[in-house]
Amino acid sequence: ADGDAAAGANKAKICKTCHQFGEGAKNAIGPVLNGVVGRKAGTYPGYDYSEANKNSGITWDEATLKVYLKNPKAKVPGTKMSFVGFQKDSDINNVVAFLKTLGPD
Template identity: 60%
Template structure:
């Protein structure tokens, strides 16, 4: 019995990890989003605050949320926020967009970024969660 469990464990562990890396966990991402919530709103009824609303952020061109006053650095960055660009930015915002007014140390854990992206991806531009 013990041998059997020992044999199965690595498979379960690696299977679970592979799944999490591919998909990310939106609930875990929601908890990571508490780091962003001081400045950003998301979901239905979200308003611009210190930072712009993040509804529909995946695929959105930088500096384009209506009514938000962006820095020239962000507006002129030419970035489209696909998943790779968001990851790259969140590693170290000031490195990726020198002069950005987003004051955030960054997230280095790829796992946290997987989960955060799974959370962000859920919201369409109107802040509705995809079913």
């Protein structure tokens, strides 16, 4: 089922430790997440990605994000994203629904 973007926005506060999104977002510990749905991994301008992320061959879409956010290091071995992942599928579905609302810059 589709997630709840409003609930996902609340959960995405966790991501803000490392990522910026919304108007005026800049790369920080992690890359800007605006426009991430539909983006080829490792391509946000000006961000210094790990080789693992850059070479993952992933295009971030609903399906790949759901697997990644469950366990980032399992989906992209060697990623420097140090986030353990969400346990609850409902949290993941909601966060992905929220990410889909973020337009490109």
